[in-house]
Amino acid sequence: xxxxxxxxxxxxxxxTFAFALNGAxxxxxxxxxxxxxxxxxxxxxxxxxxxxxxxxxxDLPPATFSDWRYLAVAAGGxxxxxxxxxxxxxxxxxxLLLDAAGLSLFAVSGALKSLHFGLGPxxxxxxxxxxxxxxxxxxxxxIREVPAVLTNGLYAIPALVGAFLVVGADxxxxxxxxxxVVAAGVCFGIRMAGVHFGxxxxxxxxxxxxxxx
Amino acid sequence: xxxxxxxxxxxxxxxTFAFALNGAxxxxxxxxxxxxxxxxxxxxxxxxxxxxxxxxxxDLPPATFSDWRYLAVAAGGxxxxxxxxxxxxxxxxxxLLLDAAGLSLFAVSGALKSLHFGLGPxxxxxxxxxxxxxxxxxxxxxIREVPAVLTNGLYAIPALVGAFLVVGADxxxxxxxxxxVVAAGVCFGIRMAGVHFGxxxxxxxxxxxxxxx
Amino acid sequence: xxxxxxxxxxxxxxxTFAFALNGAxxxxxxxxxxxxxxxxxxxxxxxxxxxxxxxxxxDLPPATFSDWRYLAVAAGGxxxxxxxxxxxxxxxxxxLLLDAAGLSLFAVSGALKSLHFGLGPxxxxxxxxxxxxxxxxxxxxxIREVPAVLTNGLYAIPALVGAFLVVGADxxxxxxxxxxVVAAGVCFGIRMAGVHFGxxxxxxxxxxxxxxx
Numbered sequence: 110x111x112x113x114x115x116x117x118x119x120x121x122x123x124x125t126f127a128f129a130l131n132g133a134x135x136x137x138x139x140x141x142x143x144x145x146x147x148x149x150x151x152x153x154x155x156x157x158x159x160x161x162x163x164x165x166x167x168d169l170p171p172a173t174f175s176d177w178r179y180l181a182v183a184a185g186g187x188x189x190x191x192x193x194x195x196x197x198x199x200x201x202x203x204x205l206l207l208d209a210a211g212l213s214l215f216a217v218s219g220a221l222k223s224l225h226f227g228l229g230p231x232x233x234x235x236x237x238x239x240x241x242x243x244x245x246x247x248x249x250x251x252i253r254e255v256p257a258v259l260t261n262g263l264y265a266i267p268a269l270v271g272a273f274l275v276v277g278a279d280x281x282x283x284x285x286x287x288x289x290v291v292a293a294g295v296c297f298g299i300r301m302a303g304v305h306f307g308x309x310x311x312x313x314x315x316x317x318x319x320x321x322x
Numbered sequence: 323x324x325x326x327x328x329x330x331x332x333x334x335x336x337x338t339f340a341f342a343l344n345g346a347x348x349x350x351x352x353x354x355x356x357x358x359x360x361x362x363x364x365x366x367x368x369x370x371x372x373x374x375x376x377x378x379x380x381d382l383p384p385a386t387f388s389d390w391r392y393l394a395v396a397a398g399g400x401x402x403x404x405x406x407x408x409x410x411x412x413x414x415x416x417x418l419l420l421d422a423a424g425l426s427l428f429a430v431s432g433a434l435k436s437l438h439f440g441l442g443p444x445x446x447x448x449x450x451x452x453x454x455x456x457x458x459x460x461x462x463x464x465i466r467e468v469p470a471v472l473t474n475g476l477y478a479i480p481a482l483v484g485a486f487l488v489v490g491a492d493x494x495x496x497x498x499x500x501x502x503v504v505a506a507g508v509c510f511g512i513r514m515a516g517v518h519f520g521x522x523x524x525x526x527x528x529x530x531x532x533x534x535x
Numbered sequence: 536x537x538x539x540x541x542x543x544x545x546x547x548x549x550x551t552f553a554f555a556l557n558g559a560x561x562x563x564x565x566x567x568x569x570x571x572x573x574x575x576x577x578x579x580x581x582x583x584x585x586x587x588x589x590x591x592x593x594d595l596p597p598a599t600f601s602d603w604r605y606l607a608v609a610a611g612g613x614x615x616x617x618x619x620x621x622x623x624x625x626x627x628x629x630x631l632l633l634d635a636a637g638l639s640l641f642a643v644s645g646a647l648k649s650l651h652f653g654l655g656p657x658x659x660x661x662x663x664x665x666x667x668x669x670x671x672x673x674x675x676x677x678i679r680e681v682p683a684v685l686t687n688g689l690y691a692i693p694a695l696v697g698a699f700l701v702v703g704a705d706x707x708x709x710x711x712x713x714x715x716v717v718a719a720g721v722c723f724g725i726r727m728a729g730v731h732f733g734x735x736x737x738x739x740x741x742x743x744x745x746x747x748x
Binding site: 136140142143144145146149150160164167169170171174175177180250251252253 | 662682
């Protein structure tokens with residue numbers, strides 16, 4: 110499992126960094142917090158999804174707390190965003206891009222970890238998606254926004270697709286490394302296409318939703 | 323324990339279905355979400371209480387993830403509400419009825435499971451009530467409402483009464499099947515009486531609360 | 536570990552009582568809840584931080600549920616606040632004082648417990664701070680306030696300092712009793728100085744924050 114573990118760690122730490130930047134930038138833009146608030150929201154966004162995953166898997170203490178690299182990457186990303194936030198912010202869609210990156214990486218790594226812990230395939234897909242959306246959901250609850258997973262149709266779907274692809278590939282015996290990269294790429298692509306074209310999931314039957322609702 | 327387990331599973335799955343309908347209908351009525359938001363809120367409402375219970379009991383991964391029937395019932399109930407929500411909605415108080423049903427079933431099943439895991443009677447009563455109110459509380463936090471358990475006097479009380487009855491009956495050696503049905507019925511009755519008559523728990527001494535406050 | 540356990544229990548129960556009063560008074564002042572809401576918010580504030588800590592440490596069921604004294608102290612404190620809240624409320628800053636006391640005691644006891652469970656020093660400091668701010672954060676989320684840990688610079692910092700001092704002293708082999716009292720006192724002092732003088736942590740570089748922002 111050595112290659113698998115390394116792959117898994119790289120995915121997880123990259124996702125942690127992306128979400129730390131995202132959470133800290135959100136803190137700067139949306140609620141104008143000071144350094145403590147920025148770092149706290151960045152770290153929670155970064156490690157929240159993995160923490161929910163590890164609690165539900167019973168892998169306690171979560172990797173976040175037993176492995177210092179998660180804390181270091183989460184704190185480092187948050188500090189980078191705090192110090193250079195005004196510059197990063199000019200990169201217009203950086204918050205959305207980072208969020209999509211974290212979503213994709215965590216959905217895939219969460220699904221893989223769930224499989225390794227013996228969950229069935231359907232459960233691994235769902236727990237992968239929960240890992241992907243978990244950190245952002247905690248972030249949104251703390252700053253009092255309705256979480257993107259509820260309001261934005263193409264947020265949970267790419268996470269489910271990414272998790273589904275990596276679980277399917279695992280069942281077919283395909284190598285995890287390739288399938289993880291492909292699955293994360295597909296998830297990222299769907300998510301950014303949704304952002305770019307403003308695509309939404311269908312509303313309930315018989316309703317027509319006004320533009321911008 | 324075979325009968326006990328079956329009873330417990332039936333209570334739990336029925337409560338899961340009721341809360342899935344309730345959460346999904348809430349998503350349709352209160353926040354007008356698309357299909358992903360409706361199913362996500364329905365599933366979280368349905369399995370949130372049991373998930374909190376299982377995390378606190380250390381029974382990990384939660385039954386939700388190790389037993390596919392919970393996921394299937396939660397997803398099915400949410401989809402039914404999404405597809406037929408407009409029809410169900412005309413049944414005026416269906417959201418409140420379903421919430422009361424889920425509350426009653428989960429309070430009783432949560433208390434029974436806590437006893438089986440060796441908690442003391444007071445702890446089992448409280449964890450039963452937490453199971454009952456947990457899913458609805460997560461639902462309310464995500465859609466930014468102050469949770470019913472805080473604002474509505476006769477929400478936590480029936481859950482505590484139901485859990486107390488089933489724990490008391492267990493200590494007296496009465497059969498779980500009968501006591502569970504009676505306790506859930508009493509909880510449901512108190513809750514619906516509170517809704518019907520607008521009964522509230524007492525406010526702090528020396529205050530008088532304006533009507534409708 | 537007998538002395539350590541006793542020290543730890545005394546810190547924990549005192550913090551539980553302070554946070555129960557604080558949460559219940561917050562319920563009375565901010566959202567004017569009835570008795571059930573007051574006791575529910577008081578108990579959640581009181582045992583929320585320790586519950587998060589025990590879940591993350593994998594010490595399940597949490598001490599709250601296996602040890603009835605936590606539940607009794609949390610319920611008792613909440614009831615006292617409910618019954619005498621109008622009197623306590625006249626003590627102008629009692630809510631802030633109680634919050635600072637709970638923060639300090641839980642930061643220290645959380646860090647000590649994390650060390651005893653084998654976490655590394657950095658992790659123990661962070662989990663101690665999480666224990667300190669956890670109950671108040673749950674309280675703020677439920678009543679729909681942005682949590683103090685995000686908006687108030689000198690909320691997380693004293694918790695981190697208190698946890699750091701007690702972890703550092705433990706590593707140096709100093710007696711836990713003395714270091715715990717000193718660390719909790721320093722944390723409490725920093726927090727109250729921040730409240731008194733309105734000190735804030737620095738904002739992001741290049742910004743100037745308007746007064747009262």
